[in-house]
Structure formats: C-alpha cells, structure tokens
Amino acid sequence: MRRLYFSSTFLFWLLVTAFWAGSLWAPPPLEAGAVAAEKTYGAADLARHATPANCWMAIRGGVYDFSSYLPEHPSRPDVIEPWCGREATEAYNTKTKGRPHSPYADGLLDKYRIGKFAVDRP
Amino acid sequence: MSPIRLLSIPLFVLAATAGPVYWALPQGLGAARSLGIVSGWAGCGLLLASLALMLREPWLAHGLGGLERMYRWHHRTGIAAYVLLLVHPLLLAAESLPGNRQLAWQTLTPFGQDAAVWLGWLSLLLLMAGLALTFEKRLAYRLWRGLHVGLGIAVVLGFLHLLMLGIALPAWLALGLAVVFLGWRFVRDDFGLAAHPYVVDASSRVARDMVEVSLKPLAAPLDIVPGQFVLVAFLTGAGFRGCGEFHPYTVSGILDGGIIRLGIKALGDCTRRIQSVGPGVPVRIQGAFGDFLGEPAQHPQLWVAGGIGITPFLARLRERAPEQPTLLLYLYRTEQDAAFVDEIRAIAAGGGNLSVRCLATGEGIPDPDALLPDAATLAGRECYLCGPPAMVGGLTAALRRRGVTARHLHFENFEFR
Structure with a gap:
C-alpha cells in the first residue's frame, strides 16, 4: 500500500504539471475581427427558451444556450432554473453572498454563447 | 471463519461504494466528466467505509471477522479512496481536452475559483500529508496517532466541499455519518467511554x-x-x-x-x-x-510462540490441559528473555498431551527449517503461531512448504498502525 500511495501521488503531481504546461502552450484566442458576425436576440427571444430543457439566458450583453450545461451546474436546480429565459447578469454577478462567478466560469461561458443581447429589442 | 463473516466486510465496502455512485450516476455528460463524478462519489463511499472500520467495538469486531481484519480493511479502503479522489479532479479537467487546454487547467486549479473548490483541494492535500505520515513507522506512537487524526479532518473538509457545491442532501448525510463515526471513535474508544x-x-x-x-x-x-x-x-x-x-x-x-x-x-x-x-x-x-485458539481442538496441534507471543498459549495451558497431542515450540532471544519457561515445563512434566521445546535463538531471525518438525509429523496438525511479524511470516512460509494448507494455519499479529 505504501508503494501504491507514493506512485499514485507522484503520478498525480506529474499530471497536474502536464495540465499546467499544456495551458501555457494553448493556441492564442482568435482575433475579434475573425469572429463571424453574431446574431442579436431580444427579451422576447429569450422568453421562448425558459425551460430547463430549452434554457437561454442573457449575461453581460451575451446570449447563452445552457440547455446542455444545466445538468452539470454544481448548484441545486432551483437556484439556476428560474433564470432560464431571462436577463441573468445580476444573478451571475452575485452568486454567493454578493460574489461573482469565478474566472473559470467566465471562461466556460464562451462555450455556450450563441449571440448578442439587445436590451431595446422586444 | 464462517462465509458470512468472511464476506461481511467486502459486502459492506461494496454497498458503501455502490450506493453513492448509483445515486449520482451521471446521464448525458461526457465520458471523462462522468468518470470524474463517479470516482469522486466512490471515493466518498470508501472514506465512510474506512471510518466505520476503525470503530473498536467487540460485537462489531466479532461480526466482521476480528479487529485486526477490520484494521487491514480500514487501510485498504482508505488508500483506495485516496487514489479515486486523486483521479476525480484530473478527470473533470480532462473533459476539456484536447481542444481547450486552458479551460482544462482552469477546471483543475483552485486559483480563481470559489471556496468550494478550495475546500476540495485542502481536503485532498490534507489526505496526502496525513497518509504520508501514516506510512512513517519511525514516529513515536503518540505523535503518529495525533497526526493520523488529521485524516479525519480531511474527510470532514471533503464533505464540506460537496455541501458548498450545493449537493445538499447526500453531502449532509455523508457529513453526518463521518461526524458520528469520528465522534464514536474518539469518545467511546480513545477517550475510553466504552472501557x-x-x-x-x-x-x-x-x-x-x-x-x-x-x-x-x-x-x-x-x-x-x-x-x-x-x-x-x-x-x-x-x-x-x-x-x-x-x-x-x-x-x-x-x-x-x-x-x-x-x-x-x-x-x-x-x-x-x-x-x-x-x-x-x-x-x-x-x-x-479475537478468537485465536478459539476453535475446539479436534486434531493434533503445533503451537509456535516467539517471545511475548507465549501469552495466549500460557493462558490456554493455565486454564486446562490440551485435549489433543500438542507440541509447543517456544522461541526467545536469550535465556534472560525466557519468561514462564519453568511453569510451562512443569505443566508438560505433569503428563498429558503437551510436549515442549524451548529454544534461545539469538538476535537473528531463526532458520525455520532447523526448528520445525518434518512434513510427516505436521500432517493433519492445526498450526497456531504468535510472535513478531517477521518470525510469523518466515515460519508460515516454511510450514506452507511442508504441505500445511492455509486452512490449518492460524496466527494473529498486532500490527494496528
């Protein structure tokens, strides 16, 4: 068991180091100009996607389709599901005791972005 | 040992592991993330099993096949849980590979994440440090035991990590069970309420x-x-x-x-x-x-005692004479270490089934081949050994070479760390 402990611990730190090194050599993000023009959605568009199975939210000017992500969200369903179909920037910024989501969560957002949110559009 | 007692701990460990995994079995997620979730919950179940197996209650030890067996499984489940919990964050991060290496690292590192993730890392690092010290046998027992308590704190922090992630019901249940097991051990066993x-x-x-x-x-x-x-x-x-x-x-x-x-x-x-x-x-x-020497003697016996290992055989001889022909082989370092020799020889001289061979072996490990009877003499004998682990290990191997099967070998070593 002693050997299993030391070998697994060594392998763990080796892999952690590999994850870190891999992030340093990640390809640079695409230039803004290279991104295709985004679609624009309004509050009415959001409201049509207000169920856990079809869940869009607007956060910080972007529109996100969280339908596939919802089962992975670590909090209880009743915390996040009421925000489906709504502008949720305030909820996103004040997750726990007024604290915003982490930079990791910010990074995760990009994966689910489908367009821009137009406040003045119905 | 009866089949029920033999299977009791493996079945208990299996249930403790499979229960939380079944409850949390992911659906519709990627393979790496699903395996990461499963490894985390399996590790939690094994940690709880490990805590339950450190309880020192005679009735529990009897049902589970002995205290020494419980401690052996306590160690096994603890190290298995540790390995699964090491795998847990790595697999969660691997979900983003190979496409998004930055996101994979952000998933793994606690920097920039909330208190829940920091607690998970703190728990894992405490487990890592606690286990490293557990394997350090040169530490004084009192210090070793104090540091071993750190592992209990790591378990509690791990379940708090679940709680802060918002996984309320199972996390409260796991935390409650961990606190009950730890409290039981400290109050009833270590503090001595059950004594x-x-x-x-x-x-x-x-x-x-x-x-x-x-x-x-x-x-x-x-x-x-x-x-x-x-x-x-x-x-x-x-x-x-x-x-x-x-x-x-x-x-x-x-x-x-x-x-x-x-x-x-x-x-x-x-x-x-x-x-x-x-x-x-x-x-x-x-x-x-324990139940060493507990079975009724139905066959001739070989008793081998090393040093202080003479005590169970002495207690048995003081209670009653052997019912079957019994050879007691009593080994000690020097004549100055030969406790109870006169008393044992007097019992053997009183007639009956007991014959005794007392031998000073010196400082080294004795040569088993020079000490043990030949295969023909050992045939059909029940062999009981008690003494230092190195001596018991060497003699057990020698007895196996002489055709004694595992069913006829009985020993206990008190390696409780």
Missing part, C-alpha cells in the same frame, strides 16, 4: 524487560477466554504515571473473580513505563477481541 474500570492487583517480573500484571475488575468483569486480547490504558495513580493510551495485550491468564493477567514486554515508551507499575494503579480495558 471497563480495573485496578492493578499485582505485578511481577517474569523476564528481562517483561512483567506480568494482574488486573482486578472494579465493576462487571469482561467476558474473556484464553487466546483473546484486550486494549488496556494504564492511568495515573498510586505513585505511577501511566501514558493513558490504549495498547493491545493478549491475556496470559484468567482467574476467579474476573481477574485477568497480562504479560507486558517493554517494546516502546508506554510499555517501558509499565515495567514499574504497582498495585492500586487504575486501568481502563476494552474488549475482549
């Missing part, structure tokens, strides 16, 4: 660095038979300052009135101090544990 009060009645030197102590019950005596061991804490009183820790000792005699006798060799700080104990010192005892 019986005794007092030292007499103490006499029986060999170099070895005394035999008689303990008289102050309340209801323990239910104990020869071959069993007890956990004893010598307290402070009557001019003696005990270390107060529970250590295992096999009884060397059971007298009328519930008095039990223990042979105690100076093997560490605590047992060295006990060499000077006198009448009137208060003692707390937990037990009794």
